[in-house]
Amino acid sequence: MPDLLEVEHLRVRFRTAGLVQALLKGLDDPFIDAVMDVSFSLAKGETFGLVGESGSGKTTLGRAIIGLVQAQEGSIKFEGKELVGLKDSQYQEVRRNIAMMFQDPIASLSPRKKVRSQIAEPFKIHNIKDKDPDQEARRLLKLVGLHEGFLEAYPHQLSGGQARRVGVARALSLDPKVIIADEPTAGLDVSVQGEILNLMNRLQRELGLSYLIITHNLPVVRHVSDRLAIMYLGRFVETGTTTEIFEKPAHPYTLGLLAAVPEPDPG
Amino acid sequence: MTTTTPEDTAGADAPIKREPRLAWLWQLLRNPLGALGLFLVLLIVISALGADVFSPYDYKALDVKNRLAGPSWAHLLGTDNLGRDTFSRILHGGQVALYVALVSIGVSLVLGLALGMLAGYGPRWLDNILLLCFDSVRAFPVIMFALAVITVVGPSLETIIGVVIMTTTPGYARIARNATLSLKNNEFILAERSLGARGKRIMISHLLPNLIAPLLILCSMDIPVVITIEAGLSFLGLGVKPPTPSWGSILYDGYSFIRNTPWIVIAGGIPLIITTLGFTFLGESLRDVFDPKMKKDR
Amino acid sequence: MSTSENVLDVRDLSVSFNTARGSLRALRHIDLKVPQNKIVGIVGESGCGKSTLINSLLRLLAPNAVVDDNSEIIFEGEDVMEMGKSDLQGLRGQRISMIFQDPMTALNPVISIGAQMSDILYRQKLTKAQKRERAAAMLAQVGIPDSVRRLDDYPHQFSGGMRQRICIAMALMMNPSLLIADEPTTALDVTLEAQIIHLMKELREDFECSMLFVSHNLGLIAELCDEVIVMYAGEVVEQGNVHDLFHRAQHPYTQMLLECDPARISETRKDLPTISGSVPDLVDLPQGCIFSPRCPKRYEPCNESPPGTFEVGGQHSARCFKVRDA
Numbered sequence: 001m002p003d004l005l006e007v008e009h010l011r012v013r014f015r016t017a018g019l020v021q022a023l024l025k026g027l028d029d030p031f032i033d034a035v036m037d038v039s040f041s042l043a044k045g046e047t048f049g050l051v052g053e054s055g056s057g058k059t060t061l062g063r064a065i066i067g068l069v070q071a072q073e074g075s076i077k078f079e080g081k082e083l084v085g086l087k088d089s090q091y092q093e094v095r096r097n098i099a100m101m102f103q104d105p106i107a108s109l110s111p112r113k114k115v116r117s118q119i120a121e122p123f124k125i126h127n128i129k130d131k132d133p134d135q136e137a138r139r140l141l142k143l144v145g146l147h148e149g150f151l152e153a154y155p156h157q158l159s160g161g162q163a164r165r166v167g168v169a170r171a172l173s174l175d176p177k178v179i180i181a182d183e184p185t186a187g188l189d190v191s192v193q194g195e196i197l198n199l200m201n202r203l204q205r206e207l208g209l210s211y212l213i214i215t216h217n218l219p220v221v222r223h224v225s226d227r228l229a230i231m232y233l234g235r236f237v238e239t240g241t242t243t244e245i246f247e248k249p250a251h252p253y254t255l256g257l258l259a260a261v262p263e264p265d266p267g
Numbered sequence: 268m269t270t271t272t273p274e275d276t277a278g279a280d281a282p283i284k285r286e287p288r289l290a291w292l293w294q295l296l297r298n299p300l301g302a303l304g305l306f307l308v309l310l311i312v313i314s315a316l317g318a319d320v321f322s323p324y325d326y327k328a329l330d331v332k333n334r335l336a337g338p339s340w341a342h343l344l345g346t347d348n349l350g351r352d353t354f355s356r357i358l359h360g361g362q363v364a365l366y367v368a369l370v371s372i373g374v375s376l377v378l379g380l381a382l383g384m385l386a387g388y389g390p391r392w393l394d395n396i397l398l399l400c401f402d403s404v405r406a407f408p409v410i411m412f413a414l415a416v417i418t419v420v421g422p423s424l425e426t427i428i429g430v431v432i433m434t435t436t437p438g439y440a441r442i443a444r445n446a447t448l449s450l451k452n453n454e455f456i457l458a459e460r461s462l463g464a465r466g467k468r469i470m471i472s473h474l475l476p477n478l479i480a481p482l483l484i485l486c487s488m489d490i491p492v493v494i495t496i497e498a499g500l501s502f503l504g505l506g507v508k509p510p511t512p513s514w515g516s517i518l519y520d521g522y523s524f525i526r527n528t529p530w531i532v533i534a535g536g537i538p539l540i541i542t543t544l545g546f547t548f549l550g551e552s553l554r555d556v557f558d559p560k561m562k563k564d565r
Numbered sequence: 566m567s568t569s570e571n572v573l574d575v576r577d578l579s580v581s582f583n584t585a586r587g588s589l590r591a592l593r594h595i596d597l598k599v600p601q602n603k604i605v606g607i608v609g610e611s612g613c614g615k616s617t618l619i620n621s622l623l624r625l626l627a628p629n630a631v632v633d634d635n636s637e638i639i640f641e642g643e644d645v646m647e648m649g650k651s652d653l654q655g656l657r658g659q660r661i662s663m664i665f666q667d668p669m670t671a672l673n674p675v676i677s678i679g680a681q682m683s684d685i686l687y688r689q690k691l692t693k694a695q696k697r698e699r700a701a702a703m704l705a706q707v708g709i710p711d712s713v714r715r716l717d718d719y720p721h722q723f724s725g726g727m728r729q730r731i732c733i734a735m736a737l738m739m740n741p742s743l744l745i746a747d748e749p750t751t752a753l754d755v756t757l758e759a760q761i762i763h764l765m766k767e768l769r770e771d772f773e774c775s776m777l778f779v780s781h782n783l784g785l786i787a788e789l790c791d792e793v794i795v796m797y798a799g800e801v802v803e804q805g806n807v808h809d810l811f812h813r814a815q816h817p818y819t820q821m822l823l824e825c826d827p828a829r830i831s832e833t834r835k836d837l838p839t840i841s842g843s844v845p846d847l848v849d850l851p852q853g854c855i856f857s858p859r860c861p862k863r864y865e866p867c868n869e870s871p872p873g874t875f876e877v878g879g880q881h882s883a884r885c886f887k888v889r890d891a
């Protein structure tokens with residue numbers, strides 16, 4: 001059986017200067033490679049961690065998979081179907097199966113909508129008539145451990161952890177098979193980080209989800225991922241199982257990254 | 268040693284930090300300028316709406332024996348050169364002023380929002396074309412533009428409204444466009460797109476609600492400007508046609524007879540001052556209440 | 566320890582905010598000392614009042630804040646609460662400097678770095694060239710290469726980590742007696758974070774300056790600070806030196822906080838410990854101990870009245886009945 005998601009030799013470039021500007025400045029290559037020759041695959045029920053510092057291209061890779069940025073070369077196959085080259089309108093179907101959670105828990109919720117409509121939104125977007133959006137919103141809230149009172153709350157009334165739960169509920173609304181989580185614990189307090197990771201774990205067990213977790217937080221990724229890729233300047237410098245990488249890091253960059261984690265013990 | 272149990276449902280009993288529904292009003296009223304602004308605006312609006320009820324006389328009725336009278340119990344603000352009751356004329360003038368201001372600002376707001384969102388969210392070429400239009404219209408001074416249009420189509424309230432719409436829309440559109448551009452790359456818009464939402468839905472249900480508050484505040488500060496423009500044009504005889512009263516034409520009458528009585532000028536000037544102060548105070552205090560920067564740090 | 570050795574001495578500080586829901590008691594009876602040449606860390610989860618505390622030190626609270634009359638904030642022997650406008654101006658940015666979470670908010674995007682840094686020295690009688698020289702030297706000290714040339718660059722021409730270095734340089738320009746850092750590395754990733762922490766350690770040797778370091782990252786606190794204050798829902802629940810706190814934590818909240826940090830859990834596990842329950846509503850406080858609704862060690866006295874601060878030994882104290890009864 002092929003893997004759920006297969007990425008091969010993916011390349012994403014961004015224009016750094018307009019045509020005229022490039023001519024004036026005499027740049028012959030007004031592009032920057034955000035993602036270079038990246039390959040990996042994600043199986044059903046698996047968690048793949050993508051680690052790297054900001055600017056290394058992790059977020060771009062995640063966004064390319066779901067079609068928010070365009071890939072120039074390589075291939076992304078979801079359930080065997082090629083996604084690179086699809087038009088924005090053809091991505092609708094993909095976006096039902098692959099959901100994305102964004103980095104900032106509160107800012108990724110529409111600021112003037114109540115939680116109720118945030119969660120029901122996907123049903124409206126995809127014109128799903130056979131489910132009652134209100135019922136679904138209640139069910140999903142319960143699934144992520146929030147009581148019904150939250151239906152009427154606005155994003156700014158939520159704490160980071162609560163907003164993150166709403167984000168998870170919304171990502172789950174269309175029964176996706178894959179969730180791409182961009183820094184799911186960033187900006188959360190330590191005690192809340194654990195709660196969110198436990199929640200994601202439980203949902204994975206119950207719903208058979210696959211996760212692509214994008215983060216720069218090594219201690220976190222250690223507890224959740226089965227496999228890891230370390231990304232640096234747009235490339236994968238090391239891939240392996242989580243245990244391998246933590247126990248026998250091979251690439252000097254990985255070593256540096258591991259050494260930089262502050263030791264939570266004054267000695 | 269404490270044993271913290273693994274669990275993931277702490278949110279279940281968490282309180283929601285909910286503010287009472289009208290918290291913003293409470294905040295507005297706590298600010299003396301805000302309370303004063305709201306009071307003055309309500310005063311103007313109510314007196315204009317109820318002009319027919321509150322007016323002691325028909326604003327057109329002549330009383331030739333009582334011309335250019337000073338204030339008295341019979342005529343609270345005196346009478347003009349034809350013996351018409353100034354107080355009644357001021358109340359009806361308010362109707363005209365508010366009508367012009369609300370219609371023109373309202374239409375400009377709707378147009379500005381629509382064009383601005385299209386420019387900001389739509390393709391680059393559309394943005395360029397629209398920006399060119401906005402900026403060329405904005406290059407004309409309002410009064411010159413108004414005078415030119417009036418010479419061609421003749422003076423009337425509708426002309427004034429049209430001119431104001433033409434000249435204020437580009438400003439609103441530009442603000443809406445800039446705000447759209449900065450919102451467009453916010454995570455919540457990306458999140459909507461990642462769920463499969465398309466342009467129209469994003470603009471109407473996610474961009475619009477975030478653009479409206481700052482623009483409404485701007486509108487409230489523009490209302491007195493429009494009222495002044497209407498008064499100014501009517502003062503020059505280029506606005507409403509007699510006998511419809513306007514604060515501008517009342518002022519004009521006042522100036523012509525200022526040697527006989529100062530009361531008409533005073534009576535015509537006061538509502539202009541009240542309106543300007545009222546809407547400006549209200550707008551500025553609303554901005555303080557809703558300013559996202561002040562809210563951010565909570 | 567006598568008062569003169571403390572740069573900052575906060576006694577019984579209480580602050581509440583008037584809100585539409587009623588009085589929100591953001592800080593209650595805070596006692597805090599920053600000794601000369603020491604780094605004091607403040608740990609606590611968001612909303613526990615860290616920023617309110619810092620803003621009170623500089624008298625920069627929001628207009629709806631009310632400071633309790635008993636509160637005293639003694640900075641280098643002067644009571645900040647009694648200071649007038651001009652004294653406060655001299656205090657902010659000169660005797661106390663701040664480093665913020667987001668370096669971009671602290672820098673003016675349309676003024677060159679050199680000009681911004683020279684501006685800070687407006688009170689000093691130096692020529693323009695001398696000020697630029699000082700600025701360049703300071704940039705070099707915080708590790709900005711090619712500092713003389715980069716004076717003419719604008720904030721957006723620097724990367725995030727560089728910008729934070731610039732903010733640190735600016736904060737040190739006036740030779741402040743106290744440096745306050747409010748989550749200075751939260752916006753940065755691990756490698757940059759490590760560099761900034763390393764820089765702060767170095768600077769501490771070079772400048773005789775005390776520091777108040779606010780963070781919710783226990784690892785950073787352990788690495789950088791001499792003394793630690795743990796805040797929970799507007800109270801200081803435990804304080805002591807960094808070893809006491811990390812090795813002999815007494816307050817149940819501190820213990821649980823240390824237990825749930827993913828970075829401190831050495832074996833790989835999928836189920837992480839958490840603190841059940843949630844932070845109390847500061848408008849409607851529980852009657853007894855502030856932590857009692859979530860405390861696994863709660864017993865009879867806890868629900869009756871709030872515990873006072875009890876000494877564990879030396880400078881180590883905790884706000885918990887267990888410590889009194891131990």
Ligand SMILES: Nc1ncnc2c1ncn2[C@@H]1O[C@H](COP(=O)(O)OP(=O)(O)O)[C@@H](O)[C@H]1O
Nearest residue numbers: 565582589591611612613614615616617618627
């Ligand atoms: N201006 C304000 N008005 C009302 N409540 C406020 C205001 N500023 C802060 N608060 C409240 O005070 C408490 C402490 O906030 P804060 O000092 O920002 O915490 P921290 O910095 O530790 O995250 C929070 O409950 C917060 O909502």
Ligand code: SF4
Nearest residue numbers: 854857860867885886
């Ligand atoms: S006083 Fe009681 S409730 Fe409070 S922390 Fe101590 S044991 Fe827990």
Ligand SMILES: [Mg+2]
Nearest residue numbers: 612615616617
């Ligand atoms: Mg804070």
